[in-house]
Amino acid sequence: MSYILVTGGAGYVGSHVVLELSAKYNVVVVDSLVNSSYDAVSHVEFLAKKKIPFFKVDLNDADALSEVFDQYQISSVIHLAGLKEDSPLDLYENNVSGTISLLKVMTSHNVKTIVFSSSAAVYGDATTPISEESLVAPTTADGKTKAVVEDILHDLYLNDPQWKAAALRVFNPVGADPSGLIGEDPLGVPNHVLPILAQVYIGTRDKLSIFGNDYSTHDGTPIRDYVHVTDVAKGYLAALAYLHKADHGLYREWNLGSGKGTTVLDIYHLFSKVAGKDLPYEVVPRRSGDHVTSLIANTERATKELGWTAQLSIEQAIKDLLNWTTKNPSGYHVDNYFSNGDYEANRIHTVKYPGFQASVANYGGTVVDIQVNGIPVLCNYKDLQDYKLPTNPFFGATVGRVSERLPEGHFQINGKQFVADVNEGPNTLHGGPKGFNRQYFFGPIATHGAENTSLKFAYLDKDGNNGFPGDLLTIITYTISSNALEIEYEASLTPDSKEDVTVVSLTNHSYFHLTPDKNINDTRLLLATNRYMDCDAAKLTTGTLNNWTDPDVSKPFTLGDHVLDYCFVVDEHPTGIDTRSLPLKKILQATHPRTSTKFNVFTTEPSFEFFTGDGIETKGYGSRPGFSVSPFRYTGAAYFEKWSNQVTLRKGEVYGSRIVYAFDF
Amino acid sequence: MSYILVTGGAGYVGSHVVLELSAKYNVVVVDSLVNSSYDAVSHVEFLAKKKIPFFKVDLNDADALSEVFDQYQISSVIHLAGLKEDSPLDLYENNVSGTISLLKVMTSHNVKTIVFSSSAAVYGDATTPISEESLVAPTTADGKTKAVVEDILHDLYLNDPQWKAAALRVFNPVGADPSGLIGEDPLGVPNHVLPILAQVYIGTRDKLSIFGNDYSTHDGTPIRDYVHVTDVAKGYLAALAYLHKADHGLYREWNLGSGKGTTVLDIYHLFSKVAGKDLPYEVVPRRSGDHVTSLIANTERATKELGWTAQLSIEQAIKDLLNWTTKNPSGYHVDNYFSNGDYEANRIHTVKYPGFQASVANYGGTVVDIQVNGIPVLCNYKDLQDYKLPTNPFFGATVGRVSERLPEGHFQINGKQFVADVNEGPNTLHGGPKGFNRQYFFGPIATHGAENTSLKFAYLDKDGNNGFPGDLLTIITYTISSNALEIEYEASLTPDSKEDVTVVSLTNHSYFHLTPDKNINDTRLLLATNRYMDCDAAKLTTGTLNNWTDPDVSKPFTLGDHVLDYCFVVDEHPTGIDTRSLPLKKILQATHPRTSTKFNVFTTEPSFEFFTGDGIETKGYGSRPGFSVSPFRYTGAAYFEKWSNQVTLRKGEVYGSRIVYAFDF
The missing domain is CATH 2.70.98.10 (Beta-galactosidase; Chain A, domain 5)
Structure with a gap:
């Protein structure tokens, strides 16, 4: 019996990927739980009615990771583990060293197929719509670590053409599984507009702060590409299927985005419409580092090569987010x-x-x-x-x-x-x-x-x-x-x-x-x-x-x-x-x-x-x-x-x- | 009593740095000895008549590294450990993960001064003479890992301005200490023209192969910037002194090169002159990846800011190399x-x-x-x-x-x-x-x-x-x-x-x-x-x-x-x-x-x-x-x-x- 190993499978995108995978594959999850909860995995098991072996492993612990590879016959890896916000050193240690450790363990177990969860952050301030050909020029430490890992995967393939490696440059994943049983744990993401709106909606936050309305857009707020997390998860499966189907090694990047741009105020109004009430917000100055007006994916490559296109609307994402947030106002973390x-x-x-x-x-x-x-x-x-x-x-x-x-x-x-x-x-x-x-x-x-x-x-x-x-x-x-x-x-x-x-x-x-x-x-x-x-x-x-x-x-x-x-x-x-x-x-x-x-x-x-x-x-x-x-x-x-x-x-x-x-x- | 920690201090450049340091500082050396010999350190001790505590430590072993920091009061680190030629994954593991581990241990011991041994390889195919302002665009995995570490150091300083970090972009170090007791171990570097010539000279190699004579130079062979390793070592001390003198944190790169370009055939003729005989050579086609005509450092920044300029000639380097090679035909590695x-x-x-x-x-x-x-x-x-x-x-x-x-x-x-x-x-x-x-x-x-x-x-x-x-x-x-x-x-x-x-x-x-x-x-x-x-x-x-x-x-x-x-x-x-x-x-x-x-x-x-x-x-x-x-x-x-x-x-x-x-x- 062969398994897909998912690193970071207890995380937001990770848990949705594991849920989608479970319908077709046997899945093993490793996650350090530094920034996530095992409950995400147990909830996926509940939804999938399928056992998902889990190991609390830090990828830098090569011995512990090796034991998982020894115990399960792993055919491919979907690698989502990583931090987004931390000190640069912790980011590099988790995202870069952790990946190198994973790739070493994969190599020693002759597992050479990997779908890597990269990010639109590798593009930095690119001009939209952004294709995979655009210059990789990350401006954040998070984006830099993703770009470094892409480079490593590319070098790895050039050095050993048996490798099959996909880098998925994910734009802004939003929403939750319609069951309301898995979603974005609000403790982990204090800075994203939709989870914040959901918290305002249920009353655990006062208001939404909009950082700057002086961008050159129709309402002055910046444009991003929001894509339903269930669509994103399906993109991972499409990439994995692409790698499995390929009769040769490869390294390839694909954007996972909706291809549509939405301003922060657009999101606010959509949310108010779905929620049925206007929520309080204020416009405050931009934060340092806020300067990108528009980030929209050109999704042609994924459409053409993976047969993948985002299907679900932002309204659906907002509905699913509200369902998740209402059912889990404190996320997975509950005191009693x-x-x-x-x-x-x-x-x-x-x-x-x-x-x-x-x-x-x-x-x-x-x-x-x-x-x-x-x-x-x-x-x-x-x-x-x-x-x-x-x-x-x-x-x-x-x-x-x-x-x-x-x-x-x-x-x-x-x-x-x-x-x-x-x-x-x-x-x-x-x-x-x-x-x-x-x-x-x-x-x-x-x-x-x-x-x-x-x-x-x-x-x-x-x-x-x-x-x-x-x-x-x-x-x-x-x-x-x-x-x-x-x-x-x-x-x-x-x-x-x-x-x-x-x-x-x-x-x-x-x-x-x-x-x-x-x-x-x-x-x-x-x-x-x-x-x-x-x-x-x-x-x-x-x-x-x-x-x-x-x-x-x-x-x-x-x-x-x-x-x-x-x-x-x-x-x-x-x-x-x-x-x-x-x-x-x-x-x-x-x-x-x-x-x-x-x-x-x-x-x-x-x-x-x-x-x-x-x-x-x-x-x-x-x-x-x-x-x-x-x-x-x-x-x-x-x-x-x-x-x-x-x-x-x-x-x-x-x-x-x-x-x-x-x-x- | 405070110490300078030198990582990779048993290596070629490292041992020369340790020798120069020993005259002014107490030095602790860590080295994995994966690609070097402890004898280099014992030879430096012999030359310096000074105890140099040594630890066989892989930088990725944070616990072992921490023990060294616990045992010695480290004030600054000179970081030379790293591989040059290996599989991409091993390069990244040693050079990038290893550095991240080192920086974590430094941080936890509140040591925030580091001189990093980068490389001219970060410039890739830049147009000479290359200043530190030139685009960082490495084309080799080795150069990429150096560029990543520079980025990490820069981010580290931006995140915590107490850090003092220097990146030394070293061009082509050659020669050896005039004592003939330390030098470049020929087992480690099969592809450099001077060590190969020295091996031809002592008879452990048949001839020199020159890869391509169709470059647009005066003799058709490519131009590089060769700099005596003793000069390079002094550059490390100059950078360390600069950091010590600075009354604020900083991140800064300096080129360490002679500022002069020499073709491969120039080197060959110089070598023949110093050795007193013409050695056999042949011209063969370029290797894949050989395409840079000229790499010469612009050394103005180091001269102006560090007060450092290369002093020793290539002829001197050749003499010192011959002295080292003749005394140590098999390097540090001898069977009996x-x-x-x-x-x-x-x-x-x-x-x-x-x-x-x-x-x-x-x-x-x-x-x-x-x-x-x-x-x-x-x-x-x-x-x-x-x-x-x-x-x-x-x-x-x-x-x-x-x-x-x-x-x-x-x-x-x-x-x-x-x-x-x-x-x-x-x-x-x-x-x-x-x-x-x-x-x-x-x-x-x-x-x-x-x-x-x-x-x-x-x-x-x-x-x-x-x-x-x-x-x-x-x-x-x-x-x-x-x-x-x-x-x-x-x-x-x-x-x-x-x-x-x-x-x-x-x-x-x-x-x-x-x-x-x-x-x-x-x-x-x-x-x-x-x-x-x-x-x-x-x-x-x-x-x-x-x-x-x-x-x-x-x-x-x-x-x-x-x-x-x-x-x-x-x-x-x-x-x-x-x-x-x-x-x-x-x-x-x-x-x-x-x-x-x-x-x-x-x-x-x-x-x-x-x-x-x-x-x-x-x-x-x-x-x-x-x-x-x-x-x-x-x-x-x-x-x-x-x-x-x-x-x-x-x-x-x-x-x-x-x-x-x-x-x-």
Whole structure:
């Protein structure tokens, strides 16, 4: 399997390039994260529903870079890493030394195809429209470093004609992906007119300053060539395809611009029109170095040779920018949302409110921690790696594609029999040996509301995984508020799934304990019902409902040594594959004489498993360390035809459910 | 104490710059030695008689470079490190990335004065004479990297006006220091006319190829500006002085050229004239890229601002080049001469002939190893650091300024009493606590003859060291032939020594054993005499001569448990401070029943100490592991007025002596 390596893939243009690439290629990203956020990559993964290996590497660290080339079979490099604004020395170190280091590593791994992200800045004060034949005469340190790298690539090709090198002279990229999930992180670009206008729009900035209105243009403000970042990203793919297609080495420059000039005031008016209101601005004197009236690309070469032309309008760019900025007013950087670890295998996201916090990991979408007044109320492991222990009783995990047990793996869809992979003796438990709990999820996408913060993950369960049919895309949203964690499941077969129907029953398998006691005895409980599903010695459902009376759990009772591991049914006539619009039912309340914390569980689901944790024996825990309460479709719904409508999902339909773990304290 | 750091100080121009600098400044050299030899630095030390700390550092290794800046107080940098001919990527990595790394380290150590070694190559095909105002338009990768670095330095100054940066655009440096000890290593520069002519002259090359004689010049060959490397080196000092004198930051370029143009054929004819014979040459077509007719510097700016003008003629350069090439036909690189270790504290030089080899260290000029047919015959330590052990009985060491014991340190010169520092109880032994044996020597200068190889070391014993008067410069030459090590001592008070007279008695203190036995018993010996100097219980000479009779050492005898540690006298009427022209006398012969190796010692000296090694107790050795035989002036000659003419050295006189350790095998 061969990969395209993208340097600076977490940056503004870089993340859009990675997104476009992901549809056609396998992509590895390296980025120093000096001026960017890994979240850009995780957001692209979420959008592309595709794993994008990431390495936090400074290009000047040739050893670390070499390891990436050793680990992945890299066919070509798209090189966007670099700084734009810094001291000259830092610019040269990052942009020039960094590139030389990259090219050395490429050479030593016999990788000789590169698309380099140059800049219109190499032209300095050229007369517009600027063709690639125009004199290279940069006036800024940034532009100089780009010109030096172009020279190096050219010399490299002249010296070794196997090299295929493209230099893309990008004009002014603007806008964002229409998803609003990736865009220009405003912390990184304090001086560009559009991000500034967007900040004025959302109120994080007072006004736009226009530096000089004494240029010889129709409104006195200078003309630039603005081009939608998605168009720019497509230009990178076009250049890469050109290099791949060439049957000989080459070095070639291409302009990536719209070919149209727009003044700063034109941009201002367009923005006001799209935003629906006039924003404050002022005209101030030019800054030192401001003297170029007009910079417009002549884009003939790219059109002719790459078949590339900018398609999207500035209005579209402004719409997309507003979408991105509104959804991410602080860009990727938000104070109360943390990620740590190695960006791939060990990401934990913690959202904190006063007295309440919850943490979710990408691995299994696992709820790894909930703390109430600083007291942990969840069974968990300190180290994410421990969640892979064979003795892990699904602590905090997402359970799927089908919760609970299938006898010898058997399930049916529309009367047709299927067999899932088994993982508990002869039977299948909680989705099988490679269930959702053992998968890395894409994302999260963090959304910060006034009263809560949500973390949205995606997981694509491929056709045949654990024996289940169809490509199932699941989106799980964890919403943390000041006293509750709400989990929302949404799943559907992808449009290009080969199978048109499947089975789904998802839940979360957190174990709770209201006190730090060794076990949960003395917890005072009340369930919404005592109707439960009978099961045999192997814990396989018999398909019949009974009333549990010892004790009657539908009345408040104090937990002694009672052993409970049953599916309790709150809705005996469930309908619909998507329960999310149904009212939330309180299905459990728990208190404990040694704490004032009250715990309530709500759901839209027709039933729930209640388990007192008997027999658990894993790192840090013995039997009955917590109780789990996991709302879902009837246990055995995928096995018994009479209940199958609860779990049968057809293409075009959407499976949905909600669970709320709420704490009063 | 502040230092000038010179990068690339082991290179051709670099070594000449370091030599000129050493007269006025303390200098630290860093060099990667990728394309140069540490010997250049050790030769400069030898010439300058001054310690030049050296570090083998690639400028891209910022950590290693930082350590040098941490260790030495660097005030300014002269930056010559860089490659001229290599793949573009390696050129950029070394010249551009390396400089960026250097500038980062300088910045972090607040060192902001730099003289950069640029090149006339930045001008590309400019019209001559070329002033600094001419367009920078390099056509070679080398020239491009120089231009990029100039740009970086300029930007650096514009960004932080504390920087003082000079770029010296050097034209064609030629020639060598008149000493013939440093010059252009011909391995590094295969394409320059003068080194090639010198190689043709000494016969390591067939002929000179002249590339094209169709240029529009008086003889059809292109014109270049050749400038003596010593002049160039002085230009660096002038630029450094200019920067030091400036009361504000600056960035400025200066041409360093002669201002005169000379064709290739002109050079050829000049060379033939100086060499006294016509050398073979041929005219061949131009190489690709050869198209510049004339490159001559306009040197007005350097003359006016730096007060610098080239002084030396091309004829002088040719003479100096011939001197260098004749003395060093293979440059610094010679197969049978090795140096290893850390370049400062741990240099060992081994010269090998079939069946015989000898090794000498810079530390103490110590003979650390002699091997006969692969069998070591010297007492020594594996690790040079062990020579610093307090128990070291002067294994292989150079002994000075005065060999043997001075009672309570007393000695006299012209009837005037002096006291040396004591180091053996109340007495001074072998020159005192900081004797020659504990000093690092400069050099060596290796000279490779048809039948031998010599290693020449220098040591400057400063006035007052160990209590001895006058600055004494000692040159020691170790000449290794196919079966012998000859040691020649030469010492004189330096012209600027404050004292006009001193005492000197030098020797070598090697311990020999002809077999690997634990001790030397059974060795069969014969000394040239049994006349010895009597001494008291403290081994202090009484000043009277006797005959040693038990056994009579002037007759062959087999060593039993005899304890001998006496000064034997072969010349009872010695005259002259320089014995080198006297005939070599055989003073000892040794054989052993368990080896066929015969050992003979010769000297020009009037006496010698013979010691059977009793009481030695040091790392790896117990008592009597070897015998020492150390020719020198009478023991006590510096103490007894009657013998003082042997050791009294006046300014203008030269002390000298010779010792030969010869082996038949």
